[in-house]
Amino acid sequence: MANHFADRLASAVKQKNTPLVVGLDPVYARLPESIRVNRFMNDETDVTASVDAIFTFCARTLKIVAPLVPAVKINIGYFERYFWEGLETYYALVSEAEALGLEVIGDVKRGDIGHTAAAYAEAHLQNPEFSDMEDILVPDAITINGFAGAEGILPFADMADEQGKGVFVWVRASNRTAASIQDFADAAGVKMYEKLAQIVGEIAVQSKRIGSSGYSNIGMVIGGTSPEETTVLRQRYPQCWFLVPGFGSQGATAADCVRFCNRDGLGALINASRSILYAFSDAKYKDQFGDNWEKCIEQATIDAKIELAKAKG
């Protein structure tokens, strides 16, 4: 396995022939009835029962999508809601996904300065060195918040370099009000997210960060719902991987998203979470596969791949 995150990603995207990434945002109340009905997992007021149900659902989902997509994104927010039990479940799923050969992105959006940033980097990008946690793995890459500028990004980038990991800096969100901050423009018309992208871009192109694939281990998170404003970033930073959320439930179309791919088909990861994860609640799949929720997720993943492939033309 390549030691450089960007190279691992490039070969995974080529092998699976898709930029599609499946996002895990598990919510207990939305889990399949057949999982919640299990007597050990049917008590939402019991934290152990809840995380068992979530783990079972996510672990089975990982097995379904592993042959189909290069990577998964696991959103830690949905696990923190279950306190330390949730965090243990998050790391168990990260380890599970890596064992299945998937590239794993921890969507943690951590961000701070100095020593605290270094502590977060250690927590999220360095495999535990504790004798009693030897079989636990951290993700291949994480998302971070670059609000504090280069000093907030470098502790993560340096740890990623050292550990063969990657970092995606949140540059442009896919929500409406993000514009109030991120599109804030200076006298020359340069927007704040462009300035942030520039800071990330400068860190990303340092030669030690470029793998043999030509890509950097430092990428950006760029919302798929603002394609007009942001495709220019594709031209400016050809060596950065872009993680593009918003495909499916958040309203970005396949055409919006594929603009972020380079001509070589690499450079973008298009994430779909709820539209795949809860496909079994969608009449389109339910009518076809009934209570077979695993089949629904599989078909939704295949359909999303086809949709992206068609949009790329």
Added chain:
Amino acid sequence: MANHFADRLASAVKQKNTPLVVGLDPVYARLPESIRVNRFMNDETDVTASVDAIFTFCARTLKIVAPLVPAVKINIGYFERYFWEGLETYYALVSEAEALGLEVIGDVKRGDIGHTAAAYAEAHLQNPEFSDMEDILVPDAITINGFAGAEGILPFADMADEQGKGVFVWVRASNRTAASIQDFADAAGVKMYEKLAQIVGEIAVQSKRIGSSGYSNIGMVIGGTSPEETTVLRQRYPQCWFLVPGFGSQGATAADCVRFCNRDGLGALINASRSILYAFSDAKYKDQFGDNWEKCIEQATIDAKIELAKAKG
């Protein structure tokens, strides 16, 4: 106890007669020898031993500072480094601090949009409703990252309202490179952090968020090292509590920090972390109290209070 966070904070600051907040940023290697030497706590490669040592140190520190200061800030980054064991320790210390009557700020800097922001808000501002976690408390307030604009702030603000909790939005960092993003200015010279402050300010002054003390439960984190640029925020947002990091080790002086207090002596919390927590490594205290690290922490806390009181004049 007042149900409104801002009112609890106002009465705590009046009662302890200081804006000083002690920050817990525990690092194993910096703990007192007498704690690390304990045979159950002397193995840095064993996660249970490590968190036991950190818990012991922090719990004893909380007891020392509880009679002296209105609030403590617990930095979750230093606990995440110990994975779920660290998170359990973090929540145990939050509960411990609340039992001691302290206002507790969880320095978590979480930030995301939509459902994920709501999930984080639930995780960090709502006491667990699980039957097997009944004695666990979440902090009185948390720090968040407002990079996604109002939609990224409101899920936290709404949960805080509902739970009698507070939120501090990170508006201006105390590090050097933060300026590249946060001082980014538009054609009229308005800086990005001022724009963000304006968004926070609008959310904060909604009448449902103002307590009987006249203060809002929605505040801002504003670095003490940029006082010239930021004291104008004090005038603009008189009803917001400002959490001011950077006093002590990060180089902000007492005079820099007290500018953030209103004339009533309220409205600012001045945080010192390492200068108090590791006072026993400082010759000034070590010479006086020898190996009695608890006495060093107590004296450093008293000294910091005096320094702030003098600066306020």
